[in-house]
Amino acid sequence: MTADADEIVLSKQDLREVAAFAAACAEAVLGIFEADQPDDARPRDAIGAAWEFARGGERGKSLRDTASAALKAAKAADTAAAREAAWAAMSAAGAAYLHPLAKATQVKHILGAAAYAARAAELVAGDDPSVGAERLEHMVHHATPVVVDVLRRFPAAPSGGGRVGELIRMLDADLRSLAVTE
Structure with missing residues (x-):
């Protein structure tokens, strides 16, 4: 059976690589949330669930539940930076649900x-936007060829989304250009 023209073929291994990339990115800023909310393990649990899936676990209730819990943790954060870090954790758990x-x-x-x-x-x-740009550059060097290949199967990131949307588009462009030159 072939995929529809509007459908991307994704293997479970593709999803695991994307989840591992997302978990590593979120884990790098987990301390920002934990400094703000030291007794709240919900973002850490979401990242842990993403790693579990990436390492061979099943895509199921744990990922959904921990992503939802990390979203609630973001809403409880006292600072914008902690909120963004919790959203990173939520996104890491949600990465396994990339739709084809x-x-x-x-x-x-x-x-x-x-x-x-x-x-x-x-x-x-x-x-400081230079800090975000530096962080993205680091992420470009840690994206696996599989992550870049999966990304290139999709259209370029859409407009909108404020500063986070802008950062997505910057990283998208950088990863796509990396794939062309390698």
């Missing part, structure tokens, strides 16, 4: 955790 639809909006499942993490880092640095 040829829609630009799906790029957020691949790069959302990275963009929220970069935004959290910017905010901690006094809203």
Whole structure:
């Protein structure tokens, strides 16, 4: 059976690689949330669930539940940076649910955790965009060839989304150009 023209073929291994990339990005800023809310383990649990899936676990209730819990943790955060870090964790758990639809909006499942993490880092640095750009550059070098290949199956990231949307588009462009030159 062949896929429809509007459907992207994704293997479970593709989803695991995307989830691992997202978990690593979110984990890098987890301390920002934990400094704000030291007794709240919900974002850490979401990242843990993403890693579990990436390492061979099943895609199921734990990912959905921990992503939802991380979203609630974001709403309880006292600072914007902590909120963004919790959203990165939520996005990491949600990355396993990348839909095989040829829609630009799906790029957020691949790069959302990275963009929220970069935004959290910017905010901690006094809203310094150079910090976000530096974080994205680091992420480009840690994206596996599989993550880049999966990203390139989708249309480019859509417009909108404020600063996080801008960071997604920056990372999207950087990863796509990397794939062309390698």
